[in-house]
Amino acid sequence: AQSVTQLDSHVSVSEGTPVLLRCNYSSSYSPSLFWYVQHPNKGLQLLLKYTSAATLVKGINGFEAEFKKSETSFHLTKPSAHMSDAAEYFCVVSDRGGGADGLTFGKGTHLIIQP
Amino acid sequence: NAGVTQTPKFRVLKTGQSMTLLCAQDMNHEYMYWYRQDPGMGLRLIHYSVGEGTTAKGEVPDGYNVSRLKKQNFLLGLESAAPSQTSVYFCASRQQGWMETQYFGPGTRLLVL
Numbered sequence: 001a002q003s004v005t006q007l008d009s010h011v012s013v014s015e016g017t018p019v020l021l022r023c024n025y026s027s028s029y030s031p032s033l034f035w036y037v038q039h040p041n042k043g044l045q046l047l048l049k050y051t052s053a054a055t056l057v058k059g060i061n062g063f064e065a066e067f068k069k070s071e072t073s074f075h076l077t078k079p080s081a082h083m084s085d086a087a088e089y090f091c092v093v094s095d096r097g098g099g100a101d102g103l104t105f106g107k108g109t110h111l112i113i114q115p
Numbered sequence: 116n117a118g119v120t121q122t123p124k125f126r127v128l129k130t131g132q133s134m135t136l137l138c139a140q141d142m143n144h145e146y147m148y149w150y151r152q153d154p155g156m157g158l159r160l161i162h163y164s165v166g167e168g169t170t171a172k173g174e175v176p177d178g179y180n181v182s183r184l185k186k187q188n189f190l191l192g193l194e195s196a197a198p199s200q201t202s203v204y205f206c207a208s209r210q211q212g213w214m215e216t217q218y219f220g221p222g223t224r225l226l227v228l
Binding site for chain 1: 119146148155156157158160163165171173205207211213214216217218219220221222
């Protein structure tokens with residue numbers, strides 16, 4: 001069975017400072033991991049994904065995430081926050097044992113950017 | 116290439132009324148999904164489909180029915196709407212394969228009075 005834990009429901013940072021959104025997962029297989037962003041009143045947009053290639057994954061809008069198997073983590077980072085980054089972020093895990101419905105979503109982290 | 120589209124964007128229903136939400140994708144994806152999103156609960160899977168003519172139950176299927184008569188369309192029906200079904204509904208699709216990315220529609224906001 002797979003699971004995802006987003007360790008913070010809310011994260012608040014000042015504009016121009018680094019962003020860290022934490023995600024831990026469990027999986028019986030080598031998983032694929034995804035980060036999605038949801039801006040207010042919008043659908044979910046893929047930020048980046050890991051599929052067993054390079055462990056450091058670069059995404060859109062300056063975000064990146066590092067897959068750490070030993071820590072079962074896939075934390076999302078950005079060096080310098082922008083006001084437009086204010087949104088809800090979801091970590092998602094998928095593995096070969098899950099089937100067509102085998103994507104597990106985290107509960108989400110609400111990112112607040114202070115001016 | 117529109118991706119995943121949803122109709123309508125917003126709807127108000129009275130308790131007991133029925134309605135159908137339409138999802139369409141133009142990416143020739145095999146798998147399609149319906150989720151609901153409620154505050155503090157993330158996304159919960161209602162039903163999904165692995166191909167034309169097939170459907171399966173997800174985590175919260177009660178009160179909903181679905182149909183996939185054409186590969187590009189996935190319909191979500193509410194036969195007798197209840198206030199507990201007030202939510203934002205998202206459709207998604209992806210190609211077959213556990214490494215494949217899921218693509219989401221813009222959502223349908225439903226209010227049941």
